[in-house]
Amino acid sequence: MKNRFHACATCRHFQPVKQEKGMRYFCSRLQYETKPNYKFNCWDPKDEVIKLMKKRIEEANEFDQY
Secondary structure (H helix, E strand, O other), X not given: OOOOOOOHHHEOOXXXXXXXXXXXXXXXXXOEEEOOOOOOOOOOEOHHHXXXXXXXXXXXXXXXXX
16 A cells, blocks of 8 residues: 655654755664655654544545445
8 A cells, every 4th residue: 555654754764954055854764865755664654644644544434434
């Protein structure tokens, strides 16, 4: 099943860093630069993302009941 939430920007290891030349994105777990839309198998979603995913599942289940 495809997970639309799965991306570096939603991972707890994702660290945006503002610099003079713009934004840089770093993965504290993998120890290298990344981009918000990249996807890796080590994805560990932030707590807010987990709550949102559960909410979407509940909404889908309610919709299926009708």
